[in-house]
Amino acid sequence: MLYVISKGSVEQYQDGQDSLIYLVTSVDQISSKRLDFVFTDGNCASEITEYFDNLESLERVIDWPLMESRHWHNTAEDPDRMRRRMAEFLVHREVPWHCLLGIATMTSDKEEEVNRILEENDKPTYVVCRRDWYY
Structure with a gap:
């Protein structure tokens, strides 16, 4: 889907990849919390x-x-x-906030924006720019 988004081929979504972030967790996190x-x-x-x-x-x-x-x-x-x-x-249903290992962004500008939002909402989380996770 991200590839299709990168080509502008999703009619309902035209904001490109930069607006998208990855919420990162792991199988171990999910299973240890006994989430379905x-x-x-x-x-x-x-x-x-x-x-x-x-x-x-x-x-x-x-x-x-x-x-x-x-x-x-x-x-x-x-x-x-x-x-x-x-x-x-x-x-x-949902992944609880405490199960997140971090957040990945496409650009350093988005990384700064996400960090600012997290700080404003007292939700400290590891945020990193991972350009290679995008097209």
Whole structure:
């Protein structure tokens, strides 16, 4: 979705990537707080995507080398790469603030803005600019 946003191809959203921030947590944080979750082996919109709620399946069903790859388009040898790359980890209802490990932004200007907002609301959190997480 972020790639599509970067190309301006989401009709309902035209504010670009700079306005978007990542709220970062971890599987360990979510599971240790006993929050309800599911994860998928690919894009949720695909009929062949499977859903899991057992963390023992995580290593087996997620294509970790593909997740770390910079290029993940489908190929003749592997026509299912894009679907698998869009695997999701979904938490039911909400992720409590105390489960956040930090926030990532695209630009240092956005990082400063987020830090200012957090300070004004007494919510100290680690904020970092991660340009390479964006297109």
